[in-house]
Amino acid sequence: MIKSELKKNMEFYINNYDKTTLDLKTENIVNKDKMFIGNKNKRKCRFCGKEKGETTFKKIAHAIPELVGNKILISFEECDDCNQIFSKLENELANYLSFERSTIGIRGKTGIPIYKNKKGLRIEHDKENKNKFTIQDWDNSGNVIEDITDSSITIKGERNPYIPIAVYKCFVKMALSIMPNCYLPYFWETFDWIREENHSLTENMPLKMFEQFIPGPKPFIDIEMILAIRKCTSKEKSPFGIFLICIGNICYQVYLPFAGPDTDDDGQRENLKFLTLPSKYTLEIPEDDIHSIPKDFSSSERVKGEKTNITYSYDEKVDATKELKNE
Ligand SMILES: [Zn+2]
Numbered sequence: 001m002i003k004s005e006l007k008k009n010m011e012f013y014i015n016n017y018d019k020t021t022l023d024l025k026t027e028n029i030v031n032k033d034k035m036f037i038g039n040k041n042k043r044k045c046r047f048c049g050k051e052k053g054e055t056t057f058k059k060i061a062h063a064i065p066e067l068v069g070n071k072i073l074i075s076f077e078e079c080d081d082c083n084q085i086f087s088k089l090e091n092e093l094a095n096y097l098s099f100e101r102s103t104i105g106i107r108g109k110t111g112i113p114i115y116k117n118k119k120g121l122r123i124e125h126d127k128e129n130k131n132k133f134t135i136q137d138w139d140n141s142g143n144v145i146e147d148i149t150d151s152s153i154t155i156k157g158e159r160n161p162y163i164p165i166a167v168y169k170c171f172v173k174m175a176l177s178i179m180p181n182c183y184l185p186y187f188w189e190t191f192d193w194i195r196e197e198n199h200s201l202t203e204n205m206p207l208k209m210f211e212q213f214i215p216g217p218k219p220f221i222d223i224e225m226i227l228a229i230r231k232c233t234s235k236e237k238s239p240f241g242i243f244l245i246c247i248g249n250i251c252y253q254v255y256l257p258f259a260g261p262d263t264d265d266d267g268q269r270e271n272l273k274f275l276t277l278p279s280k281y282t283l284e285i286p287e288d289d290i291h292s293i294p295k296d297f298s299s300s301e302r303v304k305g306e307k308t309n310i311t312y313s314y315d316e317k318v319d320a321t322k323e324l325k326n327e
Pocket residue numbers: 045046047048049050055078079080081082083
C-alpha cells in the first residue's frame with residue numbers, strides 16, 4: 001500500500017469516527033495492572049443478557065483471549081455459558097495464529113507455543129530469555145530460505161486448520177467485550193451472531209479483514225486496540241463499528257457485522273466502504289514495507305494447509321554449530 005493512500009485513510013477515520021483506545025500490558029505485570037469490566041457484585045452477561053440466578057459466573061472470563069497475551073483484563077459481564085461458546089471461537093483463533101504465535105513470540109496461558117511441521121521444522125522460544133528462540137530444520141527441506149543479498153531468512157510454515165468465520169467472530173467478540181456501554185444497544189444482532197454456533201447467519205457484506213504487518217523486533221509489546229464507531233454526523237456509507245487489535249508485529253482489523261445503523265430502511269445492508277485503519281506505526285515505516293492484506297473470513301468451511309511465512313532480517317551471522325554440539 002502506498003503511504004499517501006494510508007494518510008487519506010487516516011483523515012477519513014479522524015473525520016468520520018469516534019475512537020476508543022485500550023492498551024494491555026503483557027510483560028512485567030504486577031497486581032495493580034489488572035483491569036475489570038463490569039461490577040463483580042452485580043453480575044449481568046452483556047452477551048446473552050442473563051443475570052446471576054438465571055446463569056452462572058463461576059469461570060474467570062478474559063475479555064481478550066489469553067492466547068494473544070492478555071493476562072490483565074477480566075470481564076465480569078461474561079457468563080459461563082457464553083464463555084463456553086467463546087472458548088470454541090478462541091480455539092479457532094489459536095489455530096489461525098499457530099504459526100505467528102511461535103514466530104513472533106506471543107505468550108499465552110502456557111507460554112509461547114512450539115511450532116512443528118511434518119517436514120521437520122521446529123521453532124521454540126527460550127524459556128529463560130524471551131528474545132531468544134531456536135529454529136530447527138533439515139538441510140534443503142525448503143522450510144527456511146536464506147537470502148544473502150539482503151541478509152534475511154524466510155521461514156515457511158502452515159496454519160493449523162481453522163474455520164474463518166469463527167476466527168472473525170472471535171475478533172468481534174473482543175470488540176464487544178471492551179465496548180463502552182453506550183454503544184451496546186446498536187449491536188444486539190451482532191451479539192446473537194457471535195453466539196450462534198452453527199455459523200448459519202450470514203451478512204450480505206463479506207467478512208473482510210485487513211492484516212497489517214509492521215516490521216521490526218516486536219513493535220507492539222503491549223496489546224493495542226482501537227474501537228472506532230462512526231459519528232452520527234458522518235454521511236459515509238462505511239461500517240458503524242470497526243475494531244483493530246495489534247499484537248507483536250501484526251494488526252488485525254475487522255468490522256462489526258449486523259450493526260443496527262448499517263441497516264437501511266428495507267432491512268438491507270449494502271456493501272460498505274471498508275478501509276484500512278493505519279496502526280500507529282504504519283505512517284512511520286518505509287514505503288516498501290507497508291503491507292495491508294485484505295482477507296475474506298466469510299466461510300464456515302474449515303481451511304486446511306494454508307501456507308504462511310515470516311521473514312527475519314539479520315545484522316550478523318555467527319556459526320553456532322560448536323555451541324550446539326556442546327549441548
Ligand atoms: Zn451469557
